[in-house]
Amino acid sequence: MTLLKKVMERVLQFTPEKEPDPLIGEGKYIGKAMKRVDGVLKVTGQAQFTAEYKFDNIAYAALAYSTIAKGKITTLDTADAESSGGVITVITYKNAPKIGKPALMDPSGGSSGAMAADIPVLQDERIYWNGQPIAVVVAETQDQADEAVSLIKVEYEEEKAVVSFESELPNAKTPKDVLGEDPEVKVGNAEEAYEKSAHKVDHVYRTPRYNHNAIEPHATIAHWESDEKLVVFDASQMLYAFKNTFAKMFLIKPENVEVLSPFVGGGFGGKGSMWQHSILCVAAARAAKRPVKLNLSREGVYRIVGGRTPSVQHVALGANQDGQLEALIHHGTTQTTEYNNFAEQFSFPARYLYNSKTFDIGQKVVHTDTLANTFMRAPGESIGTFALESAMDELAHEMNIDPIKLREINEPKSDPLRHIPFSCRNIVQAYKVGAESFGWDPKKPGSQSDGKWRVGQGVATAYYPYYRFPGKAKAKIFSNGTASIQAAAHEMGMGTATVQLQHFADRMTLPIEQVSMQYGNTSLPESPMAGGSNQTASLGASIEAAVTALVEVCIKAANKSASSPFKGLHAKDVDIKSGGIYGKETDVGCSFVEILKLAGVDELEAEGASGQPFEMLKHSMHSYGAQFCEVRVHSETGELRIARWLACFDAGRIINPKTAESQFRGGIIMGIGMALMEETIYDDRYGRVANPSLAEYHMPVHLDIPHIEIKYLNIPDEHAPLGARGIGEIGITGAAAAIANAVFNATGRRIRELPITLDKLL
Numbered sequence: 193m194t195l196l197k198k199v200m201e202r203v204l205q206f207t208p209e210k211e212p213d214p215l216i217g218e219g220k221y222i223g224k225a226m227k228r229v230d231g232v233l234k235v236t237g238q239a240q241f242t243a244e245y246k247f248d249n250i251a252y253a254a255l256a257y258s259t260i261a262k263g264k265i266t267t268l269d270t271a272d273a274e275s276s277g278g279v280i281t282v283i284t285y286k287n288a289p290k291i292g293k294p295a296l297m298d299p300s301g302g303s304s305g306a307m308a309a310d311i312p313v314l315q316d317e318r319i320y321w322n323g324q325p326i327a328v329v330v331a332e333t334q335d336q337a338d339e340a341v342s343l344i345k346v347e348y349e350e351e352k353a354v355v356s357f358e359s360e361l362p363n364a365k366t367p368k369d370v371l372g373e374d375p376e377v378k379v380g381n382a383e384e385a386y387e388k389s390a391h392k393v394d395h396v397y398r399t400p401r402y403n404h405n406a407i408e409p410h411a412t413i414a415h416w417e418s419d420e421k422l423v424v425f426d427a428s429q430m431l432y433a434f435k436n437t438f439a440k441m442f443l444i445k446p447e448n449v450e451v452l453s454p455f456v457g458g459g460f461g462g463k464g465s466m467w468q469h470s471i472l473c474v475a476a477a478r479a480a481k482r483p484v485k486l487n488l489s490r491e492g493v494y495r496i497v498g499g500r501t502p503s504v505q506h507v508a509l510g511a512n513q514d515g516q517l518e519a520l521i522h523h524g525t526t527q528t529t530e531y532n533n534f535a536e537q538f539s540f541p542a543r544y545l546y547n548s549k550t551f552d553i554g555q556k557v558v559h560t561d562t563l564a565n566t567f568m569r570a571p572g573e574s575i576g577t578f579a580l581e582s583a584m585d586e587l588a589h590e591m592n593i594d595p596i597k598l599r600e601i602n603e604p605k606s607d608p609l610r611h612i613p614f615s616c617r618n619i620v621q622a623y624k625v626g627a628e629s630f631g632w633d634p635k636k637p638g639s640q641s642d643g644k645w646r647v648g649q650g651v652a653t654a655y656y657p658y659y660r661f662p663g664k665a666k667a668k669i670f671s672n673g674t675a676s677i678q679a680a681a682h683e684m685g686m687g688t689a690t691v692q693l694q695h696f697a698d699r700m701t702l703p704i705e706q707v708s709m710q711y712g713n714t715s716l717p718e719s720p721m722a723g724g725s726n727q728t729a730s731l732g733a734s735i736e737a738a739v740t741a742l743v744e745v746c747i748k749a750a751n752k753s754a755s756s757p758f759k760g761l762h763a764k765d766v767d768i769k770s771g772g773i774y775g776k777e778t779d780v781g782c783s784f785v786e787i788l789k790l791a792g793v794d795e796l797e798a799e800g801a802s803g804q805p806f807e808m809l810k811h812s813m814h815s816y817g818a819q820f821c822e823v824r825v826h827s828e829t830g831e832l833r834i835a836r837w838l839a840c841f842d843a844g845r846i847i848n849p850k851t852a853e854s855q856f857r858g859g860i861i862m863g864i865g866m867a868l869m870e871e872t873i874y875d876d877r878y879g880r881v882a883n884p885s886l887a888e889y890h891m892p893v894h895l896d897i898p899h900i901e902i903k904y905l906n907i908p909d910e911h912a913p914l915g916a917r918g919i920g921e922i923g924i925t926g927a928a929a930a931i932a933n934a935v936f937n938a939t940g941r942r943i944r945e946l947p948i949t950l951d952k953l954l
């Protein structure tokens with residue numbers, strides 16, 4: 193998002209301030225492999241997820257979904273459902289409470305709205321996609337609600353719907369922008385340069401639809417404390433945007449809405465915008481005048497939560513005798529709807545990874561009458577690296593050189609399109625470390641076997657941009673010697689509080705046992721969404737700001753006492769050290785506990801706000817990695833197994849190797865699923881998902897995953913808070929290409945269409 197226009201417009205309204213503090217070389221806890229602070233809560237089942245909260249007098253909701261893609265409801269007979277056992281109310285467009293216009297998500301990181309699509313929620317008879325909620329049943333138990341849903345009778349007047357991505361390809365259009373960047377980039381005459389190139393590859397790559405399958409299906413509990421006051425538990429990656437959306441759509445004041453989401457069972461982008469069930473749950477609670485819980489079934493997630501777009505991508509690479517790129521051409525088409533206009537940024541890797549004399553990059557979209565597609569872990573970069581990194585491998589093969597060497601030859605010294613310096617880029621070194629540790633030694637394609645198994649190695653580059661958004665945090669100290677940090681941050685399993693407590697303890701020079709963090713609800717200071725792998729850097733900067741503000745507050749408070757050691761001193765004259773505040777020059781000062789004594793209070797607090805991400809304007813900031821894998825393909829059955837995996841990442845400072853490795857591994861496992869088995873089967877006649885369950889949508893299980901060895905360079909990025917760039921998404925990038933490249937090395941067969949199922953290998 194480094195070129196994201198809206199962010200930049202916002203950034204440019206502010207006067208530059210100092211860059212974030214990378215805390216280089218400091219600290220007792222940063223960099224240590226520490227256990228998750230919520231680990232015990234989670235493994236003992238005490239960590240409560242949205243669906244687990246108990247309310248007195250709670251009622252349960254279930255949704256009925258449309259079975260046509262476009263048209264209108266002509267008959268909606270809810271009589272049987274209403275008289276079914278335990279039913280409290282059935283809500284349809286005919287009797288739904290007034291719900292305002294959807295407050296749309298702001299892709300530049302603002303919190304004004306969260307809705308994924310601009311479609312009215314249960315306000316009229318129109319149908320926009322196959323699976324759209326058409327009724328909400330509220331009952332005393334979940335079973336009663338589910339049973340009543342099956343009794344609703346509905347008839348439609350169908351209209352001709354555009355649901356097939358493939359058949360719409362000839363009608364593809366250029367979108368306005370791609371996450372804020374220009375959809376088309378041209379440097380020189382790439383066609384001509386390509387034609388004249390000594391070495392050429394030119395191929396089309398395809399990726400299918402993918403659905404979100406976080407272990408926790410989406411869930412909401414809504415409770416109207418009064419007509420004006422709303423409390424919502426919701427599995428969310430963006431608490432404040434949810435709060436503002438509920439306020440806008442239910443026409444109440446934002447300060448009268450509280451959203452809580454202390455633990456989220458995986459987000460991956462699927463909870464990075466709001467889907468209709470959240471709004472419908474709040475509406476149901478209003479209608480039933482009781483707290484209502486709406487848990488989506490697994491099928492429900494497939495019906496109303498968007499997934500990853502399918503893509504068709506064309507990559508043509510031309511290189512001279514020495515392997516230097518003369519032409520980098522990457523064009524392709526993804527899907528979107530009229531109601532979300534989301535062009536997935538598959539072309540970003542091609543904009544930042546390689547030098548080339550000429551570039552021709554272009555994205556198109558087709559509009560379909562389907563559920564809005566959305567972010568899914570490294571949206572764009574995951575599918576974009578599949579195409580680009582497969583093509584690089586094809587070029588290396590064509591030239592008969594090592595694919596790592598080819599990448600080294602084309603390694604840019606500065607941003608190849610924007611011509612500004614990279615903040616910190618060590619991709620060549622990541623390949624070197626990775627190749628050594630992995631034992632990179634690819635043989636001639638199709639030449640290696642072990643019994644009936646063909647064996648091969650593959651490599652590909654992982655790439656994901658750096659993002660940071662402004663946010664707030666509050667720091668507190670207490671007379672018992674403890675301190676706490678508060679921010680409406682999100683814990684989706686990645687170790688949010690664990691790493692920030694390492695940070696906070698180091699910044700406060702306190703033992704980690706004496707610090708705590710409160711997060712996960714909107715009564716706390718506003719944090720940006722947890723998405724785009726931004727949260728660690730963003731929170732890092734907010735916590736830095738809060739601690740800086742706290743020092744000022746401490747000095748002022750202590751100076752109320754005649755015996756304050758801080759007379760005449762300001763924040764700039766002191767340092768935090770040894771669990772207190774001391775003069776930079778003089779070393780005169782006292783502990784935080786003594787400060788509270790001098791001030792005569794039991795606690796002190798200060799809120800700080802981090803500034804705009806100017807580092808992103810001045811530098812081209814990204815994370816990188818080298819993915820290595822070894823595959824085995826059975827020569828008779830086509831069975832494909834991943835035998836070994838090693839990845840080496842260049843993602844800035846690694847704050848906690850334990851949680852970071854888990855993030856990288858999780859991304860790679862998701863990449864293995866994307867490459868080998870995951871695929872949403874779409875009925876192109878009706879626009880309906882035909883495999884809405886984990887029985888038919890295949891995900892990798894333990895037996896599909898080898899030991900994944902994670903390496904990282906751990907070179908702090910001096911332009912990022914904590915020296916850390918994001919790590920949540922990069923693991924999935926390059927993974928599918930590494931597998932496809934290894935499959936080629938094992939079998940001599942190039943698969944350019946995911947998933948690589950055995951029918952394609954036989």
Ligand code: MOS
Pocket residue numbers: 429459460461462464567568569570571722723724725921
């Ligand atoms: Mo991520 S796909 O921004 O949760």
